[in-house]
Amino acid sequence: MTKIKMCGLTSYEDIKAANELRPDYIGFVFAKKSKRFVTFEKAKALRAGLECSIKAVGVFVDEDIRTVAELLNCGIIDIAQLHGKEDDDYIVRLKAMTHKTVMKAFRISTKQDAAAAQASPADIVLLDAGAGGGVTFDWSLVSTVERPYFLAGGLAPDNAADAVAALHPFALDVSSGIETDGHKDKKKMAAFIDAVRKEDIR
Numbered sequence: 642m643t644k645i646k647m648c649g650l651t652s653y654e655d656i657k658a659a660n661e662l663r664p665d666y667i668g669f670v671f672a673k674k675s676k677r678f679v680t681f682e683k684a685k686a687l688r689a690g691l692e693c694s695i696k697a698v699g700v701f702v703d704e705d706i707r708t709v710a711e712l713l714n715c716g717i718i719d720i721a722q723l724h725g726k727e728d729d730d731y732i733v734r735l736k737a738m739t740h741k742t743v744m745k746a747f748r749i750s751t752k753q754d755a756a757a758a759q760a761s762p763a764d765i766v767l768l769d770a771g772a773g774g775g776v777t778f779d780w781s782l783v784s785t786v787e788r789p790y791f792l793a794g795g796l797a798p799d800n801a802a803d804a805v806a807a808l809h810p811f812a813l814d815v816s817s818g819i820e821t822d823g824h825k826d827k828k829k830m831a832a833f834i835d836a837v838r839k840e841d842i843r
Contacts, residue, residue, distance in 0.1 A: 642838075642841050643805050643809070643810060643811070643812060643840075643841055644665040644811060645664040645665055645812060645833070645834055645837055646666035646667070646698060646812055646813070646814040647664045647666070647668070647816070647830060648667070648698070648793075648814055649668060649670050649675075649677035649816040649820075650668065650669065650677075651683075652824075652825075653687065653690060654825075655667075655687075655825045656691055658825065658830055659692075659695060660695070662827075662830055663692070664830075665695065665812065666698050667695055667697055668697075668698040668699070669687065669697060669698070669699050669700065671701050672701065674702075677816070681712065684697075684718070685717050688716075696719040697718045697719050697720075698719065698720045698721075698722050698744070699718035699720070699721055699722065700722045700724055701721060701725065702725040703725035703727065706734060706735055709723075709735060710738040713735075713741040714738075719742065720741065721742070722744040723743065723746060723763070724746045729761070729762050732745060732762050733762055736762075736764070743765075744763055744765040744766065745763035745765075745767070746766075746768075746769050746793070747767065748769055749768050749769065749770065749778050749779075749794075750782075752782055755782050759786050759787065759788060765790070765791060765811075766786075767792075767793055768791070768792055768793065768794075769793040770794030770795055777794050777795035778795075780792075780804070780807055783808065789810075789811035790810055790811055791812045792804055792810040792812070793814035796815045796833075797833070798819070798829055798832035798833045801813060801837050801840070802836045802837065802839065802840035813837060
C-alpha cells in the first residue's frame with residue numbers, strides 16, 4: 642500500500658480532518674519563509690491533538706542541528722525532513738544525536754540528482770520538483786532509484802493514481818494539491834486519499 646503524507650498543516654481544523662481521513666503522515670513546516678510556517682509551540686499544540694497512529698514530520702531548511710534534534714527527542718515530531726543544503730555529515734550526525742528517522746529531500750532535474758538520492762545516508766529520501774512549486778518533474782528520471790522514496794511535486798487528486806501506477810513509490814507527499822485559496826481543503830484531502838487507495842487495490 643502506498644503511504645500518504647499531507648504536508649503543511651497549520652490549524653486545528655487541518656488536524657481534525659487528518660484524524661478523520663487517516664493519512665500515514667502529516668507535515669509541519671518550520672521554514673520561516675514558507676506561507677505554511679508554524680512555530681515550534683504551535684506544532685506542539687497541534688501534535689497534541691493528532692491521532693497517535695499518524696506520524697508527524699518536521700520540515701526544515703538549513704536549521705541548526707541542535708534545534709532539529711531537540712524537536713525529535715522531545716516528541717513534537719517523529720521524522721525530520723531536510724530541504725536545505727544539509728550534507729551527508731549533517732544527516733549522519735543528526736541520526737546519531739536522535740536515533741530517529743531522517744529524511745532528505747532532493748530536487749530532481751537530472752539523472753545525477755536521482756543518483757545522489759540513491760546514495761544518500763538518510764533513512765528516507767524525498768524526490769521533488771523543487772520548493773513547493775506545485776509542478777511535477779519528469780518521473781522517468783527516477784527510474785534508477787531502487788530505494789523506497791517519497792514522491793512530491795505537483796501531486797493532486799487528479800494525478801495521484803497515475804503516480805502510484807507509474808512509479809509505485811513508498812509514499813506520496815502532497816501539500817498545495819489539497820488546498821483551496823491557500824488553505825487545506827478537506828474535500829480535496831479526501832479525494833486524494835481515495836484516489837491513492839483505489840489505485841492500490843487494482
